Amino acid sequence: MRHLLSILDLSVEEIDQLIATAEDILANPDDYREKCKYKKLATLFFEPSTRTRLSFESAMLSLGGSVLGFSSASSSSSSKGESVSDTIRVVSNYSDIIAMRHPKEGAPLVATFRSEVPVINAGDGGHNHPTQTLADLLTIKRKFGRLNNLTIGLCGDLKFGRTVHSLIQAMSRYTGIKFVLISPDELKLPDYIKKDVLDKFGMEYVETKSLEEAMPSLDVLYMTRVQQERFFNEDDYVRLKDSYILNLAKLSNAKKDMIILHPLPRVNEISVDVDDDPRACYFEQVKNGRLIRMALILKLLGIN
Numbered sequence: 236m237r238h239l240l241s242i243l244d245l246s247v248e249e250i251d252q253l254i255a256t257a258e259d260i261l262a263n264p265d266d267y268r269e270k271c272k273y274k275k276l277a278t279l280f281f282e283p284s285t286r287t288r289l290s291f292e293s294a295m296l297s298l299g300g301s302v303l304g305f306s307s308a309s310s311s312s313s314s315k316g317e318s319v320s321d322t323i324r325v326v327s328n329y330s331d332i333i334a335m336r337h338p339k340e341g342a343p344l345v346a347t348f349r350s351e352v353p354v355i356n357a358g359d360g361g362h363n364h365p366t367q368t369l370a371d372l373l374t375i376k377r378k379f380g381r382l383n384n385l386t387i388g389l390c391g392d393l394k395f396g397r398t399v400h401s402l403i404q405a406m407s408r409y410t411g412i413k414f415v416l417i418s419p420d421e422l423k424l425p426d427y428i429k430k431d432v433l434d435k436f437g438m439e440y441v442e443t444k445s446l447e448e449a450m451p452s453l454d455v456l457y458m459t460r461v462q463q464e465r466f467f468n469e470d471d472y473v474r475l476k477d478s479y480i481l482n483l484a485k486l487s488n489a490k491k492d493m494i495i496l497h498p499l500p501r502v503n504e505i506s507v508d509v510d511d512d513p514r515a516c517y518f519e520q521v522k523n524g525r526l527i528r529m530a531l532i533l534k535l536l537g538i539n
């Protein structure tokens with residue numbers, strides 16, 4: 236039985252296969268309508284979500300399966316003090332596969348110890364978010380036709396942004412990748428990711444505070460929300476929340492074929508005037524997220 240806790244649980248070849256399946260689903264959706272007939276997906280969301288939960292549910296429904304679950308800790312027995320371990324032990328009796336989001340780093344790992352069905356990490360605290368990364372990779376691949384030889388700027392909350400952590404892990408396995416890490420000092424990429432990922436894979440990277448200076452070199456600009464819910468101190472959040480606001484004027488020195496990604500939800504970090512620029516791809520990421528989650532569900536359930 237396979238789980239997906241980290242993007243590194245998948246080999247590069249498996250990621251290529253998931254991308255190929257997602258593209259086939261887009262081209263031939265009718266071929267997939269009944270692939271998961273009688274299969275059930277449980278979505279256990281102990282933390283808020285719009286896209287991730289609904290795209291998992293839409294993915295399973297599009298495969299002919301059904302869904303059950305909860306969308307907040309307060310509507311589950313976790314509010315009575317039940318452990319993740321017990322919740323999972325129970326829910327794995329009711330479902331064939333589980334997608335789980337939790338505010339604590341490592342909670343999905345704990346879930347795998349007791350689950351009788353595959354568990355997918357749909358975001359654990361400030362740690363990882365591998366299925367958002369699959370959506371990001373599919374978007375980059377569909378735009379550039381490749382996942383190598385790219386300069387990728389990651390901008391905003393690199394400390395708490397789990398989508399950033401997973402994307403860096405994923406891209407570190409491709410060749411010719413350069414990272415430009417754009418953040419205020421307080422929100423820099425954690426040292427453990429520099430050591431365990433960037434240094435380990437020998438990646439080229441620079442850190443800067445200036446989005447303007449980084450802009451001309453970038454092929455991909457990955458904007459992120461400052462993660463309010465992970466701050467200990469409201470004053471710090473208020474001081475840092477508008478560190479970067481991308482608008483059309485700031486794109487004037489960007490490459491014409493650069494793409495702008497954002498896992499969403501956005502707050503202020505991308506002004507709405509950017510939405511109609513052809514480089515804005517964040518709503519395409521949403522579309523791709525459902526397709527790649529369909530491919531992932533099929534893979535983990537062993538359905539061809």
Ligand code: NCD
Pocket residue numbers: 286287358364367397398459460498499500
């Ligand atoms: C992200 C998350 O939950 O980490 N959202 C998402 O899943 N698309 C990003 C965020 O909340 O800022």
